[in-house]
Amino acid sequence: MKTSSARSLVVLPVVTDDGIFTAHYSENGLAALDFPKMRRAGRDRLLASPSAVGSKIPAPIRGWHRLTEAVLKKALAGRVPKKLPPLDWSGKTDFQQSVWREMLKIPCGETRSYGQLAENIGKPAAVRAVGGACGANPVPVLVPCHRVLAAGGRLGGFSGGLNWKRRLLAREGIVL
DNA sequence: GTCACCTTAGAAG
DNA sequence: CTTCTAAGGTGAC
Structure with missing residues (x-):
């Protein structure tokens, strides 16, 4: 069965030593996380993308994103993430x-x-x-x-x- | 409907 | 060792 899918509201970059990941948030939590697309060349373009900076970001999403950044860096270092942001799996079976x-x-x-x-x-x-x-x-x-x-x-x-x-x-x- | 996918145990060469 | 087969769930076309 497939649950109803929630729209992705905000797309934010997560800068790590392994490249820039991209986090997608819906109103319910973290909906997707993408691997860095390019190792070097894409950085500036991604950081400058309008959806990533400048506009108002809902408070809950700011909080989730802070968590995502911390947890991702910890996970990339091979350590156990203490707690995850809410994951939005709507639209999935x-x-x-x-x-x-x-x-x-x-x-x-x-x-x-x-x-x-x-x-x-x-x-x-x-x-x-x-x-x-x-x-x-x-x-x-x-x-x-x-x-x-x-x-x-x-x-x-x-x-x-x-x-x-x-x-x-x-x-x-x-x-x- | 057809195909391709982060699979696997078993059987055969 | 290699190659072949069959079995699930799902999205793309």
């Missing part, structure tokens, strides 16, 4: 949300396989669908899709680019 909720339970520094995740949500046959849900995760890094590996400790795939997956795992001290 129940199946996807259950997969993402399950991923949030994976402790920092540990991994699960797609198969284990499928079992934990009570759909042991939906292994490939779990892979699909991981790829559809709108909030990578914070919802740790990178901690999901293929069976036998193999890396598996990653829509954001396998080097990101390797890097995130390495930051948490996970070796393959």
